Amino acid sequence: VNSILVFLLQDLPGFMESLVKQMSVNLKRIHSLGIKKVAVGLLQPIGCLPVLNVISFRTNCIGLLNVISKDHNKMLLKAVQELNKEAADKSVFITLDLYNSFLSAIETMQKKRAEKSTLMNPLQPCCEGNNLEDSCGSVDDEGSKKYSLCENPKHSFFWDTLHPSQNGWFAVYTQ
DSSP states (O other), X not given: OHHHHHIIIIIHHHHHHHHHHHHHHHHHHHHHTTOSOEEEEOOOOGGGSHHHHGGGTTXXXXXXXXXXXXXXXXXXXXXXXXXXXXXXXXXXXEEEOHHHHHHHHHHHHHHHHHHOTTSOOTTSBSEEESSTTOOTTOBOTTOOBOEEEOSOGGGOSBSSSSXXXXXXXXXHHTO
């Protein structure tokens, strides 16, 4: 845990800067191949991921972790603005605001759940390991499942501890 904390505090800003620089290089390369419009997805609020919000007992997103997403997105937005300034067509690169779309979809689902408690918590994964060593899809040597599924997968926001479900992506893209 201490090494993760050290990474977050010391190495993450440099990593984000390096990542955004490499993304800029890659975006230029994609455009040079003749692609007229390039959409870049901003980072979703990582503090809402079930693998991380477990520390709040999945009652809310972790704001401190969402700051990482916000900082990354600010850097990426600035890089996209610079790329558009350099491009002959000033609107070659566009961004998809996954951050606010995720938050809005999760908040909407939480409000609906507050009105009808039988609905699934959007911060709860549908498929998850039975203990900390297992994950969605884990099986033992005999092939027995070491994970469980939610009662109604069609209503989940997250499929597992990292990935939105089909319903989750639908909610994000209809916001």
